[in-house]
Amino acid sequence: xxxxxxxxxxxxxxxxxxFCVTVGASLNLGKMxxxxxxxxxxxxxxxxxxxxxxEEKNTLPSKETIQQEKECVQTS
Numbered sequence: 001x002x003x004x005x006x007x008x009x010x011x012x013x014x015x016x017x018x019f020c021v022t023v024g025a026s027l028n029l030g031k032m033x034x035x036x037x038x039x040x041x042x043x044x045x046x047x048x049x050x051x052x053x054x055e056e057k058n059t060l061p062s063k064e065t066i067q068q069e070k071e072c073v074q075t076s
Contacts, residue, residue, distance in 0.1 A: 061069075
């Protein structure tokens with residue numbers, strides 16, 4: 001009984017390894033490179049982007065506001 005479990009586990013590991021290698025090869029995950037693939041970036045068309053207006057939503061407090069907060073904290 002114990003031997004059957006061990007053989008089954010080995011078969012599952014072997015099959016999963018074969019699956020990973022097969023899927024990796026079909027997705028071109030097998031080739032390693034130090035440089036990223038920029039082919040899709042080069043094909044990108046900037047003219048299809050929509051124009052947007054950028055608005056600053058979270059502004060930082062001014063020096064005066066910070067000083068007032070410090071004074072409030074020190075007095076309490």
